[in-house]
Amino acid sequence: MSAEVHGTQKFDATKRTQIVFSASAMALVQKLISNYPKGKEKSALIPVLHIAQAEFGGWLSPEVMDYVASVLQIKPVEVFEVASFYTMFHLKPVGKCVLEVCQTSSCWLNGAEDIVHYIEKKLGIKVGETTPDGMFTLKVAECLGSCGTAPMLQCGASYHENLTYTKVDQILEQYASEGRPRYYTDLDYTNTL
Numbered sequence: 001m002s003a004e005v006h007g008t009q010k011f012d013a014t015k016r017t018q019i020v021f022s023a024s025a026m027a028l029v030q031k032l033i034s035n036y037p038k039g040k041e042k043s044a045l046i047p048v049l050h051i052a053q054a055e056f057g058g059w060l061s062p063e064v065m066d067y068v069a070s071v072l073q074i075k076p077v078e079v080f081e082v083a084s085f086y087t088m089f090h091l092k093p094v095g096k097c098v099l100e101v102c103q104t105s106s107c108w109l110n111g112a113e114d115i116v117h118y119i120e121k122k123l124g125i126k127v128g129e130t131t132p133d134g135m136f137t138l139k140v141a142e143c144l145g146s147c148g149t150a151p152m153l154q155c156g157a158s159y160h161e162n163l164t165y166t167k168v169d170q171i172l173e174q175y176a177s178e179g180r181p182r183y184y185t186d187l188d189y190t191n192t193l
């Protein structure tokens with residue numbers, strides 16, 4: 001599978017035998033780092049983690065986090081602190097599409113629990129589990145900042161809002177046919193940082 005960057009650059013997001021960024025991914029990493037003064041490379045950590053996650057199988061192993069630390073010239077624990085804080089970073093292997101259903105107040109009041117149960121039944125998995133074909137992982141998350149369009153879920157870089165059972169069906173079908181979600185690395189975010 002390849003992830004498209006800036007519409008033209010591509011890098012391989014399949015399993016790697018070596019933990020080294022591809023040339024195109026490294027070029028993007030260097031561009032991100034160049035946005036900050038020397039010695040402040042850590043400022044690029046979050047987008048670099050998105051690139052690493054897309055490059056190395058959809059999750060951040062300890063080895064990948066160590067590699068990111070070496071690229072940014074910071075301590076491995078500094079990478080772990082950030083990677084373990086944000087729910088969009090996965091520290092264990094996950095399916096190609098990670099469905100994160102918000103379960104905080106607004107979403108909960110508007111039926112998030114029912115949506116979670118519906119997805120569980122539909123996919124035959126519980127929260128925290130991955131479908132046997134490796135396509136979907138189901139998670140719950142705290143407020144994702146889209147309270148006005150509750151209930152909602154995030155998958156990759158996409159928000160799906162005002163969820164209904166019918167909408168969930170469409171979302172699952174869409175991902176099953178496309179094979180993967182939109183990654184943050186599909187977005188041209190180098191110009192916004």
Ligand code: FES
Pocket residue numbers: 102103104105106107108142143144145146147148150152
């Ligand atoms: S409560 Fe669900 S997005 Fe804020």
